[in-house]
Amino acid sequence: MKKNSRYKEKLVTSLEIPEDLAYRDAIVTITGKHLAVIENYRGILRYTSDEIIILTFRGRLTICGKHLEIPYFSSEEMQIRGCISRIFLEQ
């Protein structure tokens, strides 16, 4: 298994494929403290106005804050607006 992942890593590096495409990594773009855009996610595990837990392909992404809203939510990406205080990843 480890061998396979090493080959994959080598292939990705040699072909210069973006890692987010190759490993389906989530992309989190944060603008200031009020806006975050998340791409490559699997779904929402929990949504309240203080906390949003998002399931990605490599674990969970938790966004904490206040008055959190989702102005845009589609299969491709989602936008989170509000007073963001913490973002952390869990494996």
Add this chain to the structure above:
Amino acid sequence: MEKFLKFLSGYVILEVQGEQCERFLNLCRAKNISIRKLKCPNPGCLILEMHIRDFFSLRPVRSKTGVHIRVIRKYGMPFFIVRSKKRIAFFAGILLCAFLILFLSGRIWNIHIEGNIQNPTPDILGFLSEQGIVHGISKRTINCADLAASVRRQYPEITWVSARIEGTRLILTIQEEEIPQDSVTETETPCSLAADVEGTIVKIITKAGTPQVLPGDICKKGELLVLGRLEILNDSQEIIRYEYVHADADIYVEHELPYYREFSLSHEEEFLSGDTEHHSYIRLGNFYLDTGKTQKSGWRRTAWEKQVRLTENFYLPIWLGNVTFEKIQKVTSVYSKEEAKSLAVKQLQQYEEKLIEQGMEISANHVKIETDYDSCTARGTLTVIEKTGIPVAVERKEDEET
């Protein structure tokens, strides 16, 4: 633009309540249902916005998750049409308006003419109306090339015409040829110069022709001043032939002009008392819609009138006017001797200014002002210097050969 498209397609604001709200969102995502403005006011309650077509595909999601969906508000054109089913006149008005815009935009509502100096715009507009080009004509019936050619044919001094249609405007751009002065033909015609006034020659500068008088000479009206015939002499100073030219000279004649003015010392003065009255009117052709009297004795009437126009040259037969009446008071008074003298001097100055405007030079003033008990009289003469010389036919002579 996005908002407009959203309005056209229609959207709803929903309230979703239940224990599996997150699952509801994930299933929406899986079904490619796009959600906007998602809020969570309370745990287990979501407020969101979605398109109508997505709303109708929510049934399986709702049955799977068991959430309760409530429509809070509906926005957009489809809902507006449903709500406005009874307002047929409103929609008929919109349709009529669209039809009118379509119909009216296919016509010419402004004829703009630029570049014309010698030919006034009303003249050209008159010619265009003779050709059937009037305000309100359909754009399709206008052939710009033919129109430009017909304008060129009608006005020979127009060297270049461009006719083009921009929107609902017909624009005619004109270039005119500068008409050369007829001096060429004038100078080619042989003539002599004769005096048109009687007086003493002050100065004579001959440019063409043979002068017949000298400064200091007295000339009579009609007397020949410059002859338009040149004598060509041979070496023995004998005339071999005559050459005829257009005589040209600056000839100044001094003569006297009689002056007489008399006015009565008692006179009637008119002044405005300050009382004014205004009223407006509308004129439709020759029919007046007036709100007040048109004449009042003892009042001065001033009026302005403006013709209503839709575009630059598209005038309607409607005029808007305003009439102002100012009350006049008449008082009879008598001039004092000083006042009468100054008035007479003023009248004389005005007369002198008029003469100067006519190109005369005043060299002497022999006017006396006298005032008796009931009138003031200014009489005398003004000595003026003015340019003279009118062309007359030159007398032809047979060439003499020696």
